[in-house]
Amino acid sequence: MRRWLLPAVLIALLLGLWQLACSLGVIADALDLESYLVPSPTEIAGSIWENRGLLAENAWVTLREILLGVAAAIVVGVGFAVLMHRWRVLRDAAYPLVVASQTIPIVVISPILVVWFGYGIAPKVVIVALICFFPITVNALDGLRSVDPEAVKMMRTLGASRWQQFRRVEAPAALPSLFTGVKIAVVVAPIGAVFAEWSGSSSGLGHLIQSDTAYYLVDRQFASVAVLSALALALIGLTALAERRVVTWR
Amino acid sequence: MRQDTRVKLEITGLTHSYGDVRTLDSLALAGEAHEVIGLVGPSGCGKSTLLELICGLQEPTGGTISVEGGSTSEERLRSCAFMPQRDLLLPWYSAIDNAALALRNRGMKRTEARAAAAELFSRFGLSGFERSRPSELSGGMRQRVAFLRTLIAGKPVLALDEPFASLDAITRAEMQAWLAAALRTDPRTAVLVTHDVEEALYLCDRVAVMSARPARIVAELSAPHPRAEDRDTAVTDPEFVAAREAALHALREGSR
Numbered sequence: 068m069r070r071w072l073l074p075a076v077l078i079a080l081l082l083g084l085w086q087l088a089c090s091l092g093v094i095a096d097a098l099d100l101e102s103y104l105v106p107s108p109t110e111i112a113g114s115i116w117e118n119r120g121l122l123a124e125n126a127w128v129t130l131r132e133i134l135l136g137v138a139a140a141i142v143v144g145v146g147f148a149v150l151m152h153r154w155r156v157l158r159d160a161a162y163p164l165v166v167a168s169q170t171i172p173i174v175v176i177s178p179i180l181v182v183w184f185g186y187g188i189a190p191k192v193v194i195v196a197l198i199c200f201f202p203i204t205v206n207a208l209d210g211l212r213s214v215d216p217e218a219v220k221m222m223r224t225l226g227a228s229r230w231q232q233f234r235r236v237e238a239p240a241a242l243p244s245l246f247t248g249v250k251i252a253v254v255v256a257p258i259g260a261v262f263a264e265w266s267g268s269s270s271g272l273g274h275l276i277q278s279d280t281a282y283y284l285v286d287r288q289f290a291s292v293a294v295l296s297a298l299a300l301a302l303i304g305l306t307a308l309a310e311r312r313v314v315t316w317r
Numbered sequence: 318m319r320q321d322t323r324v325k326l327e328i329t330g331l332t333h334s335y336g337d338v339r340t341l342d343s344l345a346l347a348g349e350a351h352e353v354i355g356l357v358g359p360s361g362c363g364k365s366t367l368l369e370l371i372c373g374l375q376e377p378t379g380g381t382i383s384v385e386g387g388s389t390s391e392e393r394l395r396s397c398a399f400m401p402q403r404d405l406l407l408p409w410y411s412a413i414d415n416a417a418l419a420l421r422n423r424g425m426k427r428t429e430a431r432a433a434a435a436e437l438f439s440r441f442g443l444s445g446f447e448r449s450r451p452s453e454l455s456g457g458m459r460q461r462v463a464f465l466r467t468l469i470a471g472k473p474v475l476a477l478d479e480p481f482a483s484l485d486a487i488t489r490a491e492m493q494a495w496l497a498a499a500l501r502t503d504p505r506t507a508v509l510v511t512h513d514v515e516e517a518l519y520l521c522d523r524v525a526v527m528s529a530r531p532a533r534i535v536a537e538l539s540a541p542h543p544r545a546e547d548r549d550t551a552v553t554d555p556e557f558v559a560a561r562e563a564a565l566h567a568l569r570e571g572s573r
Contacts, residue, residue, distance in 0.1 A: 217401050220374050224399035225419040225470050235418070239409040316408040316450060 082108045106286035111293060114286040121275070126294050128271040132188060132260045133302070136195020137252055143196065144203035145245065152211040152237075169201040173259055177266040191263040191271070198259035199252035203245070210244025211237055243317060246310040253302040257295055325350050325474060325506040326371070331380035333366060340366055342531035343380070348523075350473075351504040353543065355517030357564065358527030359572045364510040365402075367532075368476045371508060372397040385473055398472040402479045404463040406451035412462045413438060413447040419470035437465050441499060457488040464496065468503065475507040481516065490548065493519055497544035514564045519552055520544060526564055528571035536567035 088094050089107035098105070106114070115122060147165070151158035173194055180190040214237045222232045264273030272291045279288045326348035333341040340363035348354045358364050369375045371382055373393030381388050384396040398419070406415045413434050414421075420430035431447075438447055443461055451459055460480055467475055480496070481489045493516055500507070500520070511517050517524045518540045526536040538560055545551035 215405065217403065218405045218407070220369070221399060221401055221405050222418070222422070223374065224372050224394060224397055224472075224476075225422055225466070226395075227418075227422045231422050235410075235421075236407065239407070316452070 104283060104285050106289055110286050111289040114290040115293060118287055118290060122272075122290060122294050125270055125272050125275045125291070126298060129257070129260050129264070129273065129295065130298060132191040132263065132271065133195055133253070133256045133298070135188070135192045136259065137199050137249070137256050139192060139196040140199035140203050140252060141249065144200050144248070145207050148204050148207035148211060148241075149233075151208055158208075165201065165204055168197065171197070173198055173262050177263050180263070181267040186267050186269065190266070191260055191268070194263040195256050195259040198255050202251040202255070203248040206248025206251070207241060207245045210241030213244065214240045243310070243314050246306065246314065250303055250306050250310075253306055254299055256302075257299045261295070324348070325352075325385055326354075326508070327381075327383045328371070329381055331367075331370070331382060332378050333363070333370060333375075334378045339531040341370075341377070342533050344527075344533050346525055346534060348474075348506055348508065350506055352523065353500060353505075353507045353509060353521040355521035355524035355540075356508060356510045356527060357512060357514055357517050357524060357568060358532060359529050359568065360512060362527050362529050362532040364527060364532075365478050367527075368399070368478050368508060368510055371474070372399045372476050374399070396472055397474045397476050398467040398470040400463055400467040400475065400477045400480050402482055404451070404459040406454075406459055406462060406466075408451055410451075411447065412443070412449045412451065412454060412458075415451065416462050416465040416469055418466055434465070434469055437469060440502070441465060442495070455488075456484050457492055460484065460492055461495065464499065468499070468505070473506055475505050477507060477509045479511055480509075482512070489513075489516070494548045496520060497548065498546075501544055501546075514561055514568065515552060518557060518560055518564065519548060524560075524564055526567040526571060529573075535571040536564070538564055538567075 086107050086109060089102075089105060089110075092102055094100075095102045095105045147161075151161060176197075177190065177194050180193055184190040184193065218236050218240075219232055222236050227235065260271065261273035261276070264271040265277055268274045272295045276288050276291045279285075279291070324347055326346070328344060328346040331341055331344040331346075332339070344367070346354070356364050356367065366375070370377050371384065371393065373384075373390035373395075376390055382393060384393045387393060387396060406412070407418075410418075413431050414427075416437070417425075417430035417434040420433055421427065425433070435447060438444055441461060443458070443465070446454060446458060446462075451462070454462065464477075464480065467477070481492050484492060497520055509517065509521055514524075518538070520543070521540055522543045524538045524540060525534045526538070527533070528535045541556040541560055542551040542554060551557060
Protein backbone atom coordinates (compact mmCIF):
# COMPACT_ATOMS: atom_id res chain seq x y z
CA MET A 68 0.00 0.00 0.00
CA ARG A 69 2.73 2.41 1.10
CA ARG A 70 4.64 1.48 -2.08
CA TRP A 71 1.85 2.94 -4.19
CA LEU A 72 0.48 5.61 -1.89
CA LEU A 73 3.65 7.66 -1.38
CA PRO A 74 4.55 8.11 -5.06
CA ALA A 75 0.87 8.77 -5.85
CA VAL A 76 0.76 11.54 -3.26
CA LEU A 77 3.97 13.06 -4.64
CA ILE A 78 2.68 12.97 -8.22
CA ALA A 79 -0.60 14.57 -7.15
CA LEU A 80 1.33 17.26 -5.31
CA LEU A 81 3.56 18.05 -8.29
CA LEU A 82 0.60 18.11 -10.71
CA GLY A 83 -1.24 20.41 -8.29
CA LEU A 84 1.71 22.80 -8.17
CA TRP A 85 1.97 22.76 -11.95
CA GLN A 86 -1.75 23.43 -12.26
CA LEU A 87 -1.52 26.31 -9.79
CA ALA A 88 1.50 27.83 -11.56
CA CYS A 89 -0.36 27.70 -14.86
CA SER A 90 -3.56 29.25 -13.57
CA LEU A 91 -1.56 32.07 -11.99
CA GLY A 92 0.44 32.35 -15.23
CA VAL A 93 3.74 32.26 -13.33
CA ILE A 94 5.71 30.17 -15.82
CA ALA A 95 4.37 31.88 -18.93
CA ASP A 96 5.11 35.33 -17.46
CA ALA A 97 8.59 34.32 -16.34
CA LEU A 98 9.42 32.99 -19.83
CA ASP A 99 7.54 35.83 -21.52
CA LEU A 100 5.30 33.40 -23.44
CA GLU A 101 1.68 33.19 -24.48
CA SER A 102 -0.19 31.07 -21.95
CA TYR A 103 -1.28 28.45 -24.56
CA LEU A 104 2.41 27.53 -24.93
CA VAL A 105 2.50 26.44 -21.27
CA PRO A 106 -0.39 23.99 -20.93
CA SER A 107 -1.66 22.96 -17.52
CA PRO A 108 -2.15 19.29 -16.52
CA THR A 109 -5.91 19.59 -17.08
CA GLU A 110 -5.34 21.08 -20.55
CA ILE A 111 -2.94 18.21 -21.36
CA ALA A 112 -5.50 15.71 -20.07
CA GLY A 113 -8.09 17.41 -22.28
CA SER A 114 -5.74 17.18 -25.25
CA ILE A 115 -5.19 13.47 -24.64
CA TRP A 116 -8.96 12.94 -24.67
CA GLU A 117 -9.56 15.09 -27.79
CA ASN A 118 -6.71 13.46 -29.72
CA ARG A 119 -7.28 9.95 -28.41
CA GLY A 120 -7.70 8.42 -31.87
CA LEU A 121 -4.61 10.11 -33.27
CA LEU A 122 -2.51 9.33 -30.18
CA ALA A 123 -3.60 5.70 -30.10
CA GLU A 124 -2.75 5.30 -33.78
CA ASN A 125 0.72 6.76 -33.35
CA ALA A 126 1.33 5.04 -30.02
CA TRP A 127 0.65 1.72 -31.72
CA VAL A 128 3.27 2.52 -34.38
CA THR A 129 5.87 3.38 -31.72
CA LEU A 130 4.90 0.41 -29.54
CA ARG A 131 5.43 -1.95 -32.46
CA GLU A 132 8.87 -0.50 -33.09
CA ILE A 133 9.71 -0.92 -29.41
CA LEU A 134 8.39 -4.47 -29.10
CA LEU A 135 10.05 -5.71 -32.28
CA GLY A 136 13.32 -3.99 -31.35
CA VAL A 137 13.35 -5.38 -27.80
CA ALA A 138 12.44 -8.85 -29.10
CA ALA A 139 15.28 -8.72 -31.64
CA ALA A 140 17.69 -7.55 -28.92
CA ILE A 141 16.62 -10.40 -26.62
CA VAL A 142 17.12 -13.02 -29.33
CA VAL A 143 20.48 -11.67 -30.50
CA GLY A 144 21.68 -10.60 -27.03
CA VAL A 145 20.86 -13.88 -25.30
CA GLY A 146 22.28 -15.86 -28.20
CA PHE A 147 25.46 -13.82 -28.08
CA ALA A 148 25.74 -14.13 -24.29
CA VAL A 149 25.35 -17.92 -24.51
CA LEU A 150 28.04 -18.16 -27.19
CA MET A 151 30.40 -15.94 -25.18
CA HIS A 152 29.74 -18.01 -22.08
CA ARG A 153 30.37 -21.26 -23.92
CA TRP A 154 33.56 -20.17 -25.65
CA ARG A 155 35.97 -18.23 -23.52
CA VAL A 156 37.95 -17.10 -26.59
CA LEU A 157 34.88 -15.51 -28.07
CA ARG A 158 34.16 -13.68 -24.81
CA ASP A 159 37.67 -12.29 -24.58
CA ALA A 160 37.55 -11.24 -28.23
CA ALA A 161 34.02 -9.86 -28.43
CA TYR A 162 33.33 -8.33 -25.02
CA PRO A 163 35.15 -5.05 -25.81
CA LEU A 164 33.08 -4.85 -29.00
CA VAL A 165 29.85 -5.28 -27.04
CA VAL A 166 30.89 -2.40 -24.79
CA ALA A 167 31.91 -0.36 -27.84
CA SER A 168 28.46 -0.92 -29.35
CA GLN A 169 27.09 1.10 -26.44
CA THR A 170 29.33 4.08 -27.19
CA ILE A 171 27.69 4.62 -30.58
CA PRO A 172 25.59 7.77 -30.24
CA ILE A 173 22.14 6.77 -31.47
CA VAL A 174 21.39 10.34 -32.63
CA VAL A 175 24.31 10.20 -35.01
CA ILE A 176 23.73 6.75 -36.39
CA SER A 177 19.99 6.87 -36.95
CA PRO A 178 20.09 9.12 -40.07
CA ILE A 179 22.58 6.69 -41.60
CA LEU A 180 20.28 3.77 -40.87
CA VAL A 181 17.40 5.65 -42.49
CA VAL A 182 19.55 6.07 -45.60
CA TRP A 183 20.22 2.32 -45.59
CA PHE A 184 16.84 0.94 -44.60
CA GLY A 185 14.40 3.60 -45.80
CA TYR A 186 11.52 5.32 -44.05
CA GLY A 187 9.71 2.18 -42.97
CA ILE A 188 9.78 0.34 -39.67
CA ALA A 189 13.14 -1.38 -40.31
CA PRO A 190 15.57 1.40 -39.21
CA LYS A 191 13.47 2.02 -36.07
CA VAL A 192 13.61 -1.65 -35.07
CA VAL A 193 17.36 -1.73 -35.73
CA ILE A 194 17.96 1.35 -33.56
CA VAL A 195 15.78 0.11 -30.70
CA ALA A 196 17.55 -3.25 -30.90
CA LEU A 197 20.96 -1.56 -30.88
CA ILE A 198 20.16 0.45 -27.78
CA CYS A 199 18.71 -2.63 -25.99
CA PHE A 200 21.43 -5.04 -27.05
CA PHE A 201 23.97 -3.90 -24.45
CA PRO A 202 21.98 -4.19 -21.20
CA ILE A 203 20.50 -7.52 -22.28
CA THR A 204 23.76 -9.12 -23.40
CA VAL A 205 25.79 -7.92 -20.43
CA ASN A 206 23.19 -8.96 -17.87
CA ALA A 207 22.56 -12.35 -19.51
CA LEU A 208 26.30 -13.03 -19.54
CA ASP A 209 26.66 -11.94 -15.91
CA GLY A 210 23.83 -14.31 -14.99
CA LEU A 211 25.46 -17.22 -16.80
CA ARG A 212 28.78 -16.50 -15.12
CA SER A 213 27.17 -16.37 -11.67
CA VAL A 214 26.39 -20.11 -11.82
CA ASP A 215 27.94 -22.10 -8.97
CA PRO A 216 30.67 -24.27 -10.56
CA GLU A 217 30.03 -26.89 -7.85
CA ALA A 218 26.45 -27.26 -9.07
CA VAL A 219 27.73 -27.90 -12.58
CA LYS A 220 30.13 -30.57 -11.25
CA MET A 221 27.29 -32.18 -9.34
CA MET A 222 25.20 -32.26 -12.54
CA ARG A 223 28.08 -33.85 -14.46
CA THR A 224 28.26 -36.74 -11.99
CA LEU A 225 24.49 -37.10 -12.40
CA GLY A 226 25.11 -37.84 -16.05
CA ALA A 227 24.08 -34.48 -17.49
CA SER A 228 25.13 -33.69 -21.04
CA ARG A 229 26.45 -30.20 -21.84
CA TRP A 230 22.97 -29.22 -23.05
CA GLN A 231 21.31 -30.62 -19.90
CA GLN A 232 23.76 -28.70 -17.69
CA PHE A 233 22.77 -25.56 -19.56
CA ARG A 234 19.05 -26.29 -19.64
CA ARG A 235 18.70 -27.32 -15.97
CA VAL A 236 21.37 -25.33 -14.15
CA GLU A 237 22.89 -22.46 -16.08
CA ALA A 238 19.85 -21.09 -17.90
CA PRO A 239 17.55 -20.93 -14.83
CA ALA A 240 20.36 -19.42 -12.76
CA ALA A 241 20.80 -16.68 -15.35
CA LEU A 242 17.09 -15.77 -15.60
CA PRO A 243 16.87 -13.18 -12.77
CA SER A 244 19.83 -11.32 -14.23
CA LEU A 245 18.36 -11.51 -17.74
CA PHE A 246 15.12 -9.96 -16.48
CA THR A 247 17.11 -7.08 -14.99
CA GLY A 248 18.59 -6.52 -18.44
CA VAL A 249 15.17 -6.59 -20.12
CA LYS A 250 13.79 -4.09 -17.60
CA ILE A 251 16.60 -1.66 -18.38
CA ALA A 252 16.07 -2.30 -22.09
CA VAL A 253 12.36 -1.49 -22.11
CA VAL A 254 13.09 1.83 -20.39
CA VAL A 255 15.65 2.95 -22.95
CA ALA A 256 13.81 1.47 -25.94
CA PRO A 257 11.29 4.37 -26.29
CA ILE A 258 14.21 6.82 -26.45
CA GLY A 259 15.65 4.85 -29.35
CA ALA A 260 12.28 4.70 -31.08
CA VAL A 261 11.73 8.48 -30.81
CA PHE A 262 15.22 9.29 -32.13
CA ALA A 263 14.66 6.90 -35.01
CA GLU A 264 11.35 8.55 -35.86
CA TRP A 265 12.94 12.00 -35.77
CA SER A 266 15.44 10.88 -38.38
CA GLY A 267 12.69 10.21 -40.87
CA SER A 268 9.19 8.80 -40.52
CA SER A 269 5.59 9.54 -41.31
CA SER A 270 4.01 8.25 -38.08
CA GLY A 271 4.69 7.39 -34.46
CA LEU A 272 4.67 9.44 -31.26
CA GLY A 273 8.16 10.83 -31.95
CA HIS A 274 7.05 11.93 -35.39
CA LEU A 275 3.91 13.51 -33.93
CA ILE A 276 5.90 15.46 -31.32
CA GLN A 277 8.24 16.72 -34.03
CA SER A 278 5.57 17.77 -36.51
CA ASP A 279 3.52 19.48 -33.76
CA THR A 280 6.45 21.82 -33.14
CA ALA A 281 5.71 23.58 -36.41
CA TYR A 282 2.17 24.38 -35.26
CA TYR A 283 3.02 25.23 -31.64
CA LEU A 284 0.69 22.45 -30.47
CA VAL A 285 2.50 22.26 -27.13
CA ASP A 286 -0.47 20.71 -25.33
CA ARG A 287 -0.56 17.84 -27.83
CA GLN A 288 3.21 17.44 -27.57
CA PHE A 289 2.84 17.05 -23.83
CA ALA A 290 0.01 14.61 -24.47
CA SER A 291 2.34 12.53 -26.68
CA VAL A 292 5.06 12.62 -24.03
CA ALA A 293 2.58 11.45 -21.39
CA VAL A 294 1.43 8.57 -23.58
CA LEU A 295 5.04 7.59 -24.39
CA SER A 296 5.96 7.60 -20.72
CA ALA A 297 2.87 5.56 -19.83
CA LEU A 298 3.90 3.08 -22.52
CA ALA A 299 7.37 2.65 -20.97
CA LEU A 300 5.90 2.26 -17.49
CA ALA A 301 3.45 -0.36 -18.73
CA LEU A 302 6.32 -2.27 -20.34
CA ILE A 303 8.37 -2.33 -17.10
CA GLY A 304 5.26 -3.41 -15.22
CA LEU A 305 4.65 -6.25 -17.65
CA THR A 306 8.28 -7.34 -17.49
CA ALA A 307 8.21 -7.34 -13.69
CA LEU A 308 4.98 -9.35 -13.80
CA ALA A 309 6.50 -11.87 -16.20
CA GLU A 310 9.56 -12.11 -13.94
CA ARG A 311 7.41 -12.92 -10.95
CA ARG A 312 5.61 -15.63 -12.93
CA VAL A 313 8.82 -17.17 -14.26
CA VAL A 314 11.34 -16.70 -11.42
CA THR A 315 9.22 -18.28 -8.69
CA TRP A 316 12.14 -19.32 -6.47
CA ARG A 317 13.17 -15.86 -5.32
CA MET B 318 20.53 -56.31 -5.97
CA ARG B 319 23.91 -57.00 -7.50
CA GLN B 320 26.15 -59.06 -5.26
CA ASP B 321 29.46 -58.22 -6.79
CA THR B 322 32.51 -58.96 -4.68
CA ARG B 323 35.23 -57.89 -7.05
CA VAL B 324 37.20 -54.76 -6.27
CA LYS B 325 35.17 -51.68 -7.12
CA LEU B 326 37.75 -49.05 -6.42
CA GLU B 327 41.49 -49.22 -6.73
CA ILE B 328 43.89 -46.33 -6.38
CA THR B 329 47.62 -46.87 -6.84
CA GLY B 330 50.54 -44.45 -6.75
CA LEU B 331 48.21 -41.48 -6.97
CA THR B 332 50.04 -38.17 -7.15
CA HIS B 333 48.44 -34.81 -7.74
CA SER B 334 49.75 -31.25 -7.87
CA TYR B 335 48.24 -27.82 -8.25
CA GLY B 336 50.95 -25.90 -10.02
CA ASP B 337 54.02 -26.39 -7.84
CA VAL B 338 52.08 -27.54 -4.79
CA ARG B 339 51.93 -31.29 -4.43
CA THR B 340 48.63 -32.19 -2.74
CA LEU B 341 48.64 -36.00 -2.99
CA ASP B 342 51.74 -38.18 -2.85
CA SER B 343 51.81 -41.83 -4.01
CA LEU B 344 48.52 -42.55 -2.36
CA ALA B 345 47.00 -46.03 -2.46
CA LEU B 346 43.51 -47.13 -1.50
CA ALA B 347 41.19 -49.99 -2.44
CA GLY B 348 37.53 -50.67 -1.81
CA GLU B 349 35.36 -53.73 -2.32
CA ALA B 350 31.75 -53.89 -3.40
CA HIS B 351 29.35 -52.44 -0.84
CA GLU B 352 32.21 -51.31 1.33
CA VAL B 353 32.01 -47.86 2.84
CA ILE B 354 35.43 -46.26 3.16
CA GLY B 355 35.98 -43.23 5.34
CA LEU B 356 38.60 -40.62 4.58
CA VAL B 357 39.67 -38.41 7.47
CA GLY B 358 42.53 -35.97 7.50
CA PRO B 359 43.60 -32.52 8.57
CA SER B 360 41.82 -29.67 6.82
CA GLY B 361 43.31 -28.69 3.49
CA CYS B 362 45.03 -32.06 3.04
CA GLY B 363 43.28 -32.75 -0.25
CA LYS B 364 40.37 -34.94 0.82
CA SER B 365 37.92 -33.18 -1.48
CA THR B 366 40.45 -33.21 -4.31
CA LEU B 367 40.79 -36.96 -3.90
CA LEU B 368 37.00 -37.34 -4.20
CA GLU B 369 36.90 -35.21 -7.35
CA LEU B 370 39.71 -37.31 -8.80
CA ILE B 371 37.83 -40.52 -7.99
CA CYS B 372 34.66 -39.16 -9.61
CA GLY B 373 36.52 -38.24 -12.79
CA LEU B 374 35.93 -34.51 -12.34
CA GLN B 375 39.69 -34.00 -12.48
CA GLU B 376 42.64 -35.87 -14.00
CA PRO B 377 45.43 -36.84 -11.60
CA THR B 378 48.99 -35.68 -12.25
CA GLY B 379 50.22 -39.25 -11.82
CA GLY B 380 49.16 -42.75 -10.81
CA THR B 381 45.96 -44.62 -11.61
CA ILE B 382 42.43 -44.61 -10.27
CA SER B 383 40.20 -47.37 -11.40
CA VAL B 384 36.50 -47.48 -10.60
CA GLU B 385 34.64 -50.63 -11.64
CA GLY B 386 37.56 -51.48 -13.88
CA GLY B 387 37.45 -48.18 -15.78
CA SER B 388 40.30 -45.75 -15.34
CA THR B 389 39.64 -42.91 -17.78
CA SER B 390 37.90 -39.85 -16.36
CA GLU B 391 34.81 -40.52 -18.54
CA GLU B 392 34.52 -44.06 -17.21
CA ARG B 393 34.95 -42.88 -13.63
CA LEU B 394 32.39 -40.12 -14.17
CA ARG B 395 29.97 -42.77 -15.41
CA SER B 396 30.50 -44.97 -12.32
CA CYS B 397 30.45 -42.37 -9.53
CA ALA B 398 27.78 -40.13 -8.06
CA PHE B 399 29.02 -37.13 -6.13
CA MET B 400 27.31 -35.59 -3.11
CA PRO B 401 28.85 -32.20 -2.41
CA GLN B 402 29.34 -30.63 0.99
CA ARG B 403 26.68 -28.02 0.36
CA ASP B 404 23.45 -29.69 -0.72
CA LEU B 405 23.35 -27.64 -3.95
CA LEU B 406 19.67 -28.36 -4.46
CA LEU B 407 18.49 -26.36 -7.44
CA PRO B 408 16.06 -23.73 -6.12
CA TRP B 409 13.96 -23.76 -9.30
CA TYR B 410 12.99 -27.40 -8.84
CA SER B 411 10.83 -29.02 -6.17
CA ALA B 412 12.41 -31.53 -3.77
CA ILE B 413 11.30 -34.49 -5.86
CA ASP B 414 12.46 -32.97 -9.15
CA ASN B 415 15.85 -32.33 -7.54
CA ALA B 416 16.06 -35.92 -6.36
CA ALA B 417 15.07 -37.19 -9.82
CA LEU B 418 17.63 -35.10 -11.75
CA ALA B 419 19.75 -38.11 -12.74
CA LEU B 420 16.68 -39.88 -14.17
CA ARG B 421 15.70 -36.80 -16.16
CA ASN B 422 19.28 -36.51 -17.45
CA ARG B 423 18.92 -40.08 -18.66
CA GLY B 424 15.95 -38.98 -20.74
CA MET B 425 13.16 -40.28 -18.52
CA LYS B 426 9.85 -38.39 -18.72
CA ARG B 427 9.04 -36.07 -15.84
CA THR B 428 6.06 -38.06 -14.55
CA GLU B 429 7.97 -41.36 -14.64
CA ALA B 430 11.00 -39.83 -12.94
CA ARG B 431 8.76 -38.39 -10.22
CA ALA B 432 7.05 -41.72 -9.68
CA ALA B 433 10.40 -43.49 -9.33
CA ALA B 434 11.67 -40.88 -6.86
CA ALA B 435 8.41 -40.80 -4.89
CA GLU B 436 8.90 -44.41 -3.88
CA LEU B 437 12.26 -43.54 -2.30
CA PHE B 438 10.79 -40.45 -0.66
CA SER B 439 8.42 -42.56 1.37
CA ARG B 440 11.08 -45.18 2.08
CA PHE B 441 13.51 -42.56 3.44
CA GLY B 442 11.17 -40.50 5.56
CA LEU B 443 10.54 -37.65 3.16
CA SER B 444 6.85 -38.27 2.41
CA GLY B 445 4.83 -35.11 2.15
CA PHE B 446 7.80 -32.98 1.09
CA GLU B 447 7.80 -34.00 -2.59
CA ARG B 448 6.43 -30.69 -3.83
CA SER B 449 8.35 -28.48 -1.38
CA ARG B 450 10.89 -26.02 -2.71
CA PRO B 451 14.41 -26.49 -1.27
CA SER B 452 14.10 -23.14 0.55
CA GLU B 453 11.16 -24.55 2.50
CA LEU B 454 13.16 -27.51 3.84
CA SER B 455 15.32 -27.69 6.97
CA GLY B 456 19.05 -28.32 6.71
CA GLY B 457 18.65 -32.02 7.57
CA MET B 458 15.84 -32.45 5.05
CA ARG B 459 17.88 -30.79 2.34
CA GLN B 460 20.77 -33.20 2.96
CA ARG B 461 18.37 -36.13 2.77
CA VAL B 462 17.08 -34.95 -0.59
CA ALA B 463 20.69 -34.39 -1.73
CA PHE B 464 21.58 -37.93 -0.68
CA LEU B 465 18.54 -39.40 -2.46
CA ARG B 466 19.54 -37.46 -5.57
CA THR B 467 22.94 -39.19 -5.37
CA LEU B 468 21.37 -42.59 -4.66
CA ILE B 469 18.79 -42.36 -7.48
CA ALA B 470 21.60 -41.85 -9.98
CA GLY B 471 22.07 -45.61 -9.56
CA LYS B 472 25.85 -45.37 -9.84
CA PRO B 473 27.87 -48.22 -8.27
CA VAL B 474 30.08 -45.83 -6.26
CA LEU B 475 28.93 -42.92 -4.11
CA ALA B 476 31.35 -40.12 -3.27
CA LEU B 477 30.19 -38.18 -0.23
CA ASP B 478 32.05 -34.96 0.57
CA GLU B 479 31.48 -33.98 4.22
CA PRO B 480 27.73 -34.35 3.73
CA PHE B 481 26.80 -33.28 7.27
CA ALA B 482 29.45 -30.67 7.96
CA SER B 483 27.00 -27.79 7.75
CA LEU B 484 24.49 -29.27 10.22
CA ASP B 485 24.20 -28.70 13.97
CA ALA B 486 25.33 -31.49 16.31
CA ILE B 487 21.88 -32.94 17.03
CA THR B 488 20.77 -32.93 13.40
CA ARG B 489 24.13 -34.38 12.40
CA ALA B 490 23.73 -37.37 14.78
CA GLU B 491 20.20 -37.90 13.42
CA MET B 492 21.44 -37.74 9.86
CA GLN B 493 24.25 -40.21 10.59
CA ALA B 494 21.71 -42.70 11.92
CA TRP B 495 19.51 -41.99 8.89
CA LEU B 496 22.36 -42.51 6.42
CA ALA B 497 23.38 -45.71 8.24
CA ALA B 498 19.82 -47.01 7.86
CA ALA B 499 19.74 -45.97 4.20
CA LEU B 500 22.98 -47.85 3.51
CA ARG B 501 21.70 -50.89 5.40
CA THR B 502 18.62 -51.12 3.19
CA ASP B 503 20.40 -50.08 -0.02
CA PRO B 504 24.08 -51.10 0.33
CA ARG B 505 26.50 -49.24 -1.92
CA THR B 506 30.19 -48.85 -2.36
CA ALA B 507 30.91 -45.43 -0.94
CA VAL B 508 33.75 -43.11 -0.13
CA LEU B 509 32.93 -40.72 2.69
CA VAL B 510 35.11 -37.70 3.33
CA THR B 511 34.72 -36.17 6.77
CA HIS B 512 36.75 -34.35 9.39
CA ASP B 513 34.73 -36.07 12.12
CA VAL B 514 36.50 -39.28 13.24
CA GLU B 515 33.45 -40.51 15.12
CA GLU B 516 31.22 -40.02 12.07
CA ALA B 517 33.70 -41.94 9.92
CA LEU B 518 33.98 -44.85 12.37
CA TYR B 519 30.23 -45.10 12.77
CA LEU B 520 29.27 -44.92 9.09
CA CYS B 521 32.19 -46.72 7.45
CA ASP B 522 33.56 -50.24 7.39
CA ARG B 523 37.10 -48.96 7.14
CA VAL B 524 38.63 -45.58 7.85
CA ALA B 525 41.73 -44.30 6.08
CA VAL B 526 43.62 -41.53 7.85
CA MET B 527 45.35 -39.03 5.57
CA SER B 528 48.43 -37.02 6.45
CA ALA B 529 48.92 -33.29 5.94
CA ARG B 530 49.94 -32.09 2.46
CA PRO B 531 51.31 -33.80 0.44
CA ALA B 532 48.77 -36.34 1.60
CA ARG B 533 49.15 -40.08 1.75
CA ILE B 534 47.35 -42.72 3.83
CA VAL B 535 49.07 -43.04 7.20
CA ALA B 536 46.72 -45.54 8.85
CA GLU B 537 43.77 -47.75 7.99
CA LEU B 538 41.41 -48.85 10.73
CA SER B 539 38.51 -51.27 10.72
CA ALA B 540 35.38 -49.94 12.33
CA PRO B 541 34.01 -52.23 15.07
CA HIS B 542 30.27 -51.69 14.50
CA PRO B 543 29.70 -50.16 11.10
CA ARG B 544 26.23 -48.58 10.73
CA ALA B 545 24.91 -50.22 13.90
CA GLU B 546 21.19 -49.75 14.48
CA ASP B 547 21.71 -48.28 17.93
CA ARG B 548 24.09 -45.43 17.25
CA ASP B 549 24.40 -44.23 20.84
CA THR B 550 25.41 -47.65 22.17
CA ALA B 551 27.76 -48.28 19.27
CA VAL B 552 29.75 -45.07 19.70
CA THR B 553 30.25 -45.55 23.45
CA ASP B 554 31.35 -49.20 23.15
CA PRO B 555 34.98 -49.60 24.44
CA GLU B 556 36.08 -51.08 21.11
CA PHE B 557 34.71 -48.06 19.28
CA VAL B 558 36.35 -45.67 21.73
CA ALA B 559 39.68 -47.44 21.27
CA ALA B 560 39.38 -47.22 17.47
CA ARG B 561 38.55 -43.52 17.78
CA GLU B 562 41.63 -42.94 19.94
CA ALA B 563 43.80 -44.85 17.45
CA ALA B 564 42.40 -42.75 14.57
CA LEU B 565 42.93 -39.50 16.44
CA HIS B 566 46.48 -40.57 17.27
CA ALA B 567 47.22 -41.34 13.61
CA LEU B 568 45.66 -38.00 12.65
CA ARG B 569 47.91 -36.15 15.11
CA GLU B 570 51.00 -38.02 13.91
CA GLY B 571 50.12 -37.39 10.27
CA SER B 572 49.53 -33.68 10.83
CA ARG B 573 53.10 -33.11 11.92
